[in-house]
Amino acid sequence: MLQRASFRYTLALYILDMAATLGSLYAALLARRAWPLGKVFVERYGGLNPVIFATALVAWTVALVASGAYDPRRILRTERELTRVLVAIAIASLLFAGALYFSYRAVSRLLVVYFILLDTVALVTVRLLLRILWRSIGVRRLPTSRILIIGAGALGQDMARSFQQHAWMGLEVVGFLDDDPAKQGQDIGDIPVLGSLQDAPRIVAEHGITDVVLALPLRAHREMANVVARLEQLPVNIKVAPDLGPLVFYRMTVETFGDIPLIGLKEPVIRPYQRALKRMMDVTISAVALLLSLPAWLLIALAIKLDSPGPVIFRQQRVGEGGKLFTMYKFRTMHVGAEQMERNIVETALAQGERHFKSPADPRVTRVGRFLRRTSLDELPQLWNVLKGEMSLVGPRPELPAFVEHYEPWQRKRFGVPQGLTGWWQVHERSDKPMYWHTEDDLYYIQNYSLLLDIRILLLTALAVIRGRGAY
Secondary structure (H helix, E strand, C coil): CHHHHCHHHHHHHHHHHHHHHHHHHHHHHHHHHHCCCCCCCCHHHHCCCHHHHHHHHHHHHHHHHHCCCCCCCCCCCHHHHHHHHHHHHHHHHHHHHHHHHCCCCCCCHHHHHHHHHHHHHHHHHHHHHHHHHHHHCHHHHCCCEEEEEECCCHHHHHHHHHHHHCHHHCEEEEEEECCCCCCCCCEECCEEECCCHHHHHHHHHHHCCCEEEECCCHHHHHHHHHHHHHHCCCCCEEEECCCCHHHCCCCCEEEEECCEEEEECCCCCCCHHHHHHHHHHHHHHHHHHHHHHHHHHHHHHHHHHHHCCCCCEEEEEEECHHHCEEEEEEECCECCCHHHHHHHHHHHHHHCCCCCCCCCCCCCECHHHHHHHHHCHHHCCHHHHHHHCCCEEECCCCECHHHHCCCCHHHHHHHHCCCEEECCCCCCCHHHCCHHHCHHHHHHHHHCCCHHHHHHHHHHHHHHHHHCCCCC
């Protein structure tokens, strides 16, 4: 249904992408003429011709299509779309440079560099502007997919919300059908329950339904079969949303083995190439940060020693990716013996059903420690954990084993990725929001993982640290 509803959007996207790419190539030629950098620019040998423009058109088309930049299912979220566009530009640049090497080697290299930079800015800008424009006026001109959801339970309501969020792509939820008498005739999130499952053929005909989505619990397989049989003769598309939410660990995948569809309930959250890129970013940034922060380490160590007796570095067992224990490092911010006090506080909190035991007026924290916590400088030694591969720069925060013992099974999903120095919930509330009660934020990060999201969280972390909000 999404492919049909978004056809015009995808077509407009392709036309604008190609126009931006060809425009960037011509702008690069003008820039090379205007800015006398590098070797003297000889137009006859280092310039462009129609064949080069055609080569760029082919290279960018192949790369954008191959990267999924025109697949509506893969570009619904802005960060995922931009990630695919950036990957496509990198691939297209290699294809373009290779083609020039074997054909027009005299083309100015600086001109090609200008082209790639200008094209990156142009494609990102074009896609953001088109998304904004389509949300505001484009949807009224789209051929709308009119959707009827069979089942007004939790799964059906989740489906409805998802469709409503992407209404700008031409999706309209007309209503629900449900056999629960208490729901019939009611509105659920501004969407009416139009009748029972028995009414499906009549509702489809009366409301011009184009797509029916079955969102019934697994136990209702007989009802599903009956609904499909009743709708078989009508010109309507039927899809099933399997109610597998409680069984799914991370991201659900679908594949076909022979003629049998297989639904993956537990797959690696981060694909191998994503893990390699994430690790590369972790090693690069943590190594540079360690070198640049060495003078601060010396000053902090001296301040800790002068403020209170005890070691400079505090070591503590935490639970990492896959539930594996590791030793996490921090600058000591509490008086010696506070760890035993903390253990007692944790046990008391758990016994009382509480899981948030941090307090802005914690007497265990030293004077220097309070400053270190407020500025998050106490976390600097964890860069060593990142460099060793025990942690990542971004991910769910490593948890205390005492709390993990009390986790419900669904909460353990947060250990499906490397635990991080910072994460999604930290940049929103930091210590003001106990992570133990908000595993949903960690699962949001897992479900929506991308390298671009990691970069976004790192930037938001820097802003949160500067503001000093919620850190104690």
